[in-house]
Amino acid sequence: HSHMLTLVRIFAIEIIVMVFIGTLEIRAAVATLAITALFAASPARAQSQAAAQASPASALQSATVAGASASPTAKKKTLRQEVKALVAKYEPERLKRDLEFKKASALFPGFCHHWEQDLHERETNNLSKLKFNLKDGFETATYTAYGKVAACESHQSKDGYSIGKLTYEEFIYYLVGKSEDEARHASPKAISDTRTTEIFRWDNGKWFY
Structure with a gap:
């Protein structure tokens, strides 16, 4: 009976040891996979962790070296x-x-809308002051016209100053006729088209050119 109990105890101990060894093998396998993944993702980090597992002193030394490698001056x-x-x-x-x-x-x-109105008035003024020249028996004249404001943007400079920018088309038209009156009523022909951008600054509570 005593002998039977001894065998049961030995068998139980063997099972416990086997389970313990199996658990250790599983943990070892998991640890190996983790270290392998770390090496694949970041060799330097994996080496540092491996060194930490091998020796606390070497891990401390690796951490010191890693800290030194990141430039304190840059930070x-x-x-x-x-x-x-x-x-x-x-x-x-x-x-x-x-x-x-x-x-x-x-x-x-x-401000952009007001500028557009000013451009229209300038165009009207140009038309009222046409200068005709006789060319090959025809009266000819040119004048400058303006399109609507196509872009109206404001932003801050690097130092925080307010900057405004607007863009419009500027045309030069050509008029021709047998007489000045005929030329004035003729359909104008565009001979040039220029995209113009104006820059403004904000100062003393107003937009300035």
């Missing part, structure tokens, strides 16, 4: 730039320019 420089940009963003003068831009950008479309 300090980047941090300094970020702080400088943040300070510049919230300094009183920059905040003032940001507020100016909100007002300026809201008023710029109206």
Whole structure:
């Protein structure tokens, strides 16, 4: 009976040991797969972790080397730039320019519309001052006309100043007729087409050319 109990105990211990060994093998396999994946993704990181498992001292040394490899000067420089940009963003003068831009950008479309009206008046003035020349028996004249404002944009410069930009077409037309009166009523012929861009700045509460 005692002998039977001894055999049962030995058998039970063997099972426990086998299960323990099996668990260790599974863990070892998982660990191997993990290390392999780390090596594939990042050799330097995998080597560092492998070194950490092998020896705490070597892991500490690897961490020190890794920290040294990342340039402290570069980190300090980047941090300094970020702080400088943040300070510049919230300094009183920059905040003032940001507020100016909100007002300026809201008023710029109206400025563009007014500019378009000015261009129309300029075209009307050009037509009223036509100068005719006799050429091959015909009266001829040219004048400048303007299209509608095609683009009206405002933005801030790097320093925060308000900048406005508008674009329109500028045409030169040619008139011809047997007399000045006939030429004035003739259909104008476009002989050139220029895309013009005007740049403006906001100063003292107004848009300036």
